[in-house]
Amino acid sequence: MRFVLKTNYAQDVNLFLHNGQRFWYGLLIGALLLAPFFLENFYIGELTYLFIWVIAGAGLMLLIGYTGLVSMGHAAFMAIGAYAHAVLFKLGIPFVPSLLMAALISGFLGAIIGVAALRMTGIYLAVATISFAFIIEKVISAWRPVTGGHRGFVVPEPVMFGVDFGSDIVFYFLCLVIVIAVILLVMNLLRSPIGRAMVAVRDSEISAQAMGVNLLQTKTLAFTLSAAFTGLAGALYAHKIGMLFPENFTIILSIKLLMLVVVGGLGSVHGIVFGAMFISILPQVIAILRDFLPAWFAQRRGLEPLVFGSILLFFLIYEPLGLYGRWVKIRSYFTQFPLIRKSTFKRQKSYLRTERVH
Amino acid sequence: MDFISLGTFVQLLVTGISHGCLYGLVALGFVLIYKATEMVNFAQGDIMMWGAFIAFTLTSEFGFAYLPVVFLTIFVMAFFGLLLERTIIRPMIGEPPFAVLMLTIGLGFVLRAVAGMLWGHDEKEFDTPYSIDPLVIGQVTLDYEQLVVVGCTIVLCLGLYVFLRFTRFGVAMQAASQNQLAAAYVGIPVKRVVAITWCLSTAIAGVAALLVAPLQLIYPGIGFIIGIKAFVAAIVGGFGSLAGALIGGICIGIVEQFVGYMFAGAYGETSVYVLLLLMLFIRPQGLIATLQRKKV
Numbered sequence: 001m002r003f004v005l006k007t008n009y010a011q012d013v014n015l016f017l018h019n020g021q022r023f024w025y026g027l028l029i030g031a032l033l034l035a036p037f038f039l040e041n042f043y044i045g046e047l048t049y050l051f052i053w054v055i056a057g058a059g060l061m062l063l064i065g066y067t068g069l070v071s072m073g074h075a076a077f078m079a080i081g082a083y084a085h086a087v088l089f090k091l092g093i094p095f096v097p098s099l100l101m102a103a104l105i106s107g108f109l110g111a112i113i114g115v116a117a118l119r120m121t122g123i124y125l126a127v128a129t130i131s132f133a134f135i136i137e138k139v140i141s142a143w144r145p146v147t148g149g150h151r152g153f154v155v156p157e158p159v160m161f162g163v164d165f166g167s168d169i170v171f172y173f174l175c176l177v178i179v180i181a182v183i184l185l186v187m188n189l190l191r192s193p194i195g196r197a198m199v200a201v202r203d204s205e206i207s208a209q210a211m212g213v214n215l216l217q218t219k220t221l222a223f224t225l226s227a228a229f230t231g232l233a234g235a236l237y238a239h240k241i242g243m244l245f246p247e248n249f250t251i252i253l254s255i256k257l258l259m260l261v262v263v264g265g266l267g268s269v270h271g272i273v274f275g276a277m278f279i280s281i282l283p284q285v286i287a288i289l290r291d292f293l294p295a296w297f298a299q300r301r302g303l304e305p306l307v308f309g310s311i312l313l314f315f316l317i318y319e320p321l322g323l324y325g326r327w328v329k330i331r332s333y334f335t336q337f338p339l340i341r342k343s344t345f346k347r348q349k350s351y352l353r354t355e356r357v358h
Numbered sequence: 359m360d361f362i363s364l365g366t367f368v369q370l371l372v373t374g375i376s377h378g379c380l381y382g383l384v385a386l387g388f389v390l391i392y393k394a395t396e397m398v399n400f401a402q403g404d405i406m407m408w409g410a411f412i413a414f415t416l417t418s419e420f421g422f423a424y425l426p427v428v429f430l431t432i433f434v435m436a437f438f439g440l441l442l443e444r445t446i447i448r449p450m451i452g453e454p455p456f457a458v459l460m461l462t463i464g465l466g467f468v469l470r471a472v473a474g475m476l477w478g479h480d481e482k483e484f485d486t487p488y489s490i491d492p493l494v495i496g497q498v499t500l501d502y503e504q505l506v507v508v509g510c511t512i513v514l515c516l517g518l519y520v521f522l523r524f525t526r527f528g529v530a531m532q533a534a535s536q537n538q539l540a541a542a543y544v545g546i547p548v549k550r551v552v553a554i555t556w557c558l559s560t561a562i563a564g565v566a567a568l569l570v571a572p573l574q575l576i577y578p579g580i581g582f583i584i585g586i587k588a589f590v591a592a593i594v595g596g597f598g599s600l601a602g603a604l605i606g607g608i609c610i611g612i613v614e615q616f617v618g619y620m621f622a623g624a625y626g627e628t629s630v631y632v633l634l635l636l637m638l639f640i641r642p643q644g645l646i647a648t649l650q651r652k653k654v
Contacts, residue, residue: 070456072463116639122455123398123597127589128638131631134586138628255463262460301479302471302578309467316461317449 002335013191015184032176036169044168045240046280051175052236053276057260058186058269059229064258065267066190067222068202069117070126073133074230074257079140079249081106081231082238083147086155095158102235103228110227114220133254141246153244175236182229187269189225198222202267230257259308263315265322274323282308320347362619365497370615376504378611379511380573383566384588385595385603386518387559393522393598394531394555397447397458401466403585405442405560408469409435409567410576411477414484424487432564439560443553451552466582473578481575488572503572510569514562515604522600531555590634595645602646609633609645 002020006012016022036044056078063069085102089095113132117125140147147153158171189195197218200208209215238244256279264275286304319326333340362370388402399405413431416422422430446465450458488502522528533541534551542548574580587610588603595606610630618626 064456068456070459116635120638123459123589124593124638126459127586127593128635130586131590131634134631135628135635138625255467258460258463302474305467306471306475309464309471312464313446313461313468316457316464317446320453320457 015187029180036172041168044172046284048168048172048175048240050276050280051172051179052233052240053260053280054179054272055175055182055236056230056233056257057264057272057276058182059226059233060257060261061264061266061269061272062186062189062198062229063222063226064261065271066195066202067198067219069219069222070122071113071129071223071226072126072251072254072258073129073131073136074226075249075251075253076129076133076136077106077110077227077230078234078237078253078257079136079246080109080227081234082244082249083140083153084231085235086153086238086244087146089158090156099232099235103232106231106234107224107228110231111220111224113227114223115216117219117223118216130251130254133249133251137246137249140249147246148244150246155238155242155244158239171239178232178236182232183269183272186272190269194218194221256308259312262312263322265324266320268322268324270327271322271324274327278323282311363497366619368498370619371612372498372500372504374612374615375608376501376507376573376611377614378591378608379507379604380566380570380607381584381588381591381611382595382604382607383507383511383514383569384563384584385592385607386515386600387562387566388588389592389598389600389603390518390559390562391555393600394535395451395552396455396535397450398455398462399559400459400462400585400589401469402559402563403581403583403588404466404469404473405435405438405581406563406567406570406584407576407578407581408438408473409560409564410484410571410580411473411482412564413568413571414482414576415477417484418482428568431568432561435564435567436557436561439557440553442560443556447552447556448549451549466585470578470582477578479578481577483575484571486572501573503569507569507573510565511604514565515600518562518600527551527554587630590630593634594637596643599646605645 002018004018016025032047035047039047056074059077060071060074063071081102084105085098088098088101093101113129116128120128141149143149144151158174190199197208197213200211200213201215201218201222205215208218234249241248260275260279261271262275263278264273265271283304286307289307290303315322321328329345332344384402384406387406388399391397391399391402409431412434413427416427416430417424442465446461447458450461486503488506490502493500493502493505522531530541530546531551533544533546534548538548541551570576570580570584588607591607591610592603593606594609595602595604610633613633614626614630617629
């Protein structure tokens with residue numbers, strides 16, 4: 001087992017705890033940089049999707065995992081980002097400003113919901129965000145002159161500084177750069193006073209308020225950042241799918257993002273990546289499974305939601321900390337090998353007391 | 359858009375109220391669970407959809423008459439509730455509300471997928487003995503199905519109110535929701551209370567299903583849409599209040615009908631969500647507010 005003795009503050013706020021981490025993450029980035037030169041186009045495409053899910057997941061994780069605000073309508077922000085970027089880019093605005101403006105527009109709408117979120121908790125916010133998503137979906141399909149409605153919107157090829165980003169490899173690197181930037185941003189944010197305030201709000205609003213955290217500011221900021229990240233992911237997603245339809249951004253996508261966060265592990269940055277891996281690999285696994293299942297069962301529609309739903313149930317009942325939580329358990333089993341005790345990870349249950357006054 | 363004639367106005371009002379009662383009825387199911395356990399059941403609509411399919415199967419496959427179908431459906435649904443509680447809800451007692459919310463969303467997915475596999479995705483029709491020629495009063499056409507919905511909802515609502523307020527079990531349910539530990543100390547079997555609450559709630563979903571089935575075509579996605587609207591109804595009315603759920607349901611039912619008539623039909627549904635967002639900005643505690651205190 002490794003003990004890290006911290007002797008100064010710089011060591012405490014360092015992103016990497018020890019050299020081992022530096023080595024492994026360096027290796028990972030090296031592998032990702034080299035990957036496109038060895039992989040087939042299909043896998044490069046899949047990795048790019050993975051990056052896009054990580055960006056969107058980072059947005060939602062900030063909101064649900066760190067601020068404790070449940071949004072079930074994040075597909076709306078992805079849609080806003082996608083359409084805003086596609087429309088602006090088609091109007092002739094250069095790639096990078098258009099990307100940033102898409103994130104900004106999405107963030108602005110997020111801020112409006114965030115202000116409303118001050119007075120809402122839990123289920124109220126969940127239903128409010130679902131409603132918001134339904135309204136946005138409706139607006140997109142009805143606003144035909146701009147969005148093309150159900151006939152679809154063709155996204156122009158990404159061109160930056162006169163260079164065509166349309167090829168799979170170049171777009172892969174673009175997404176890789178953005179993913180690394182987003183993850184670093186999230187990690188730094190979480191070490192800053194803003195991030196600490198968010199976690200305090202998640203754990204107890206009243207305690208946070210008593211310690212001087214401005215609830216309105218923190219919640220609005222969390223929503224804004226979350227929406228902006230998700231919008232950015234949407235903009236990249238637009239280029240990846242090439243043709244935008246309102247049907248791309250339904251409640252199913254929102255639920256998929258929620259699953260990403262829950263299955264990955266709430267409240268961990270690793271969880272974002274694990275969750276993104278989970279939702280991009282699972283459809284492939286199901287496709288392979290179809291070959292092995294009896295034909296009458298495999299050909300039915302709804303196999304995918306069934307598997308998705310069952311896995312979600314399984315994780316919530318048996319492993320609420322998600323894939324990352326499971327990984328931490330496995331790791332500590334090996335690092336503390338003969339000494340691990342079963343009660344180390346015992347879940348705490350709390351007795352319910354209502355906040356309603358009768 | 360001309361001014362609406364009186365006949366159309368009354369017609370829209372009646373249709374709105376009957377749809378609203380349905381939303382209210384589904385909302386009753388989860389308000390009950392919320393009141394007793396503080397859990398939010400997002401799968402209520404999908405549970406109702408199962409009820410509709412069970413009723414459909416009993417009539418078309420087994421050829422039962424209408425009345426036995428009613429009793430059998432409610433009985434099967436109550437049993438289904440017990441089964442759900444025992445298998446997936448009980449392990450979640452004591453977990454944070456968010457986890458339960460996600461769990462019921464997942465449950466909804468599973469229920470919808472399984473229903474799609476068992477009964478297919480085509481729309482099915484369900485007839486009742488009262489699916490006869492509508493009652494015509496002046497310019498207004500009243501379907502008996504709509505009248506039955508309104509009647510049943512009122513009876514069920516009153517029944518539930520009396521049950522919660524005056525029976526021993528109803529009071530035990532309130533106690534269990536106020537403080538589980540204290541309720542257990544004074545001898546209330548909290549686990550059994552939770553189980554029976556779920557049982558009751560799915561039975562109500564069964565009643566809602568029997569009322570929905572003749573009004574609309576049945577397909578696996580039906581529960582989700584009605585479920586979301588029922589949530590909107592409960593929030594507009596004030597979560598945690600039975601009367602609120604019903605009033606909220608009727609409100610959104612009427613708004614939906616009128617907006618759908620005045621603009622294109624598709625906007626009716628969207629207007630419900632706009633109404634909800636407005637409501638949350640203006641009066642987030644709902645029409646009938648339950649007092650809340652915040653604790654650390």
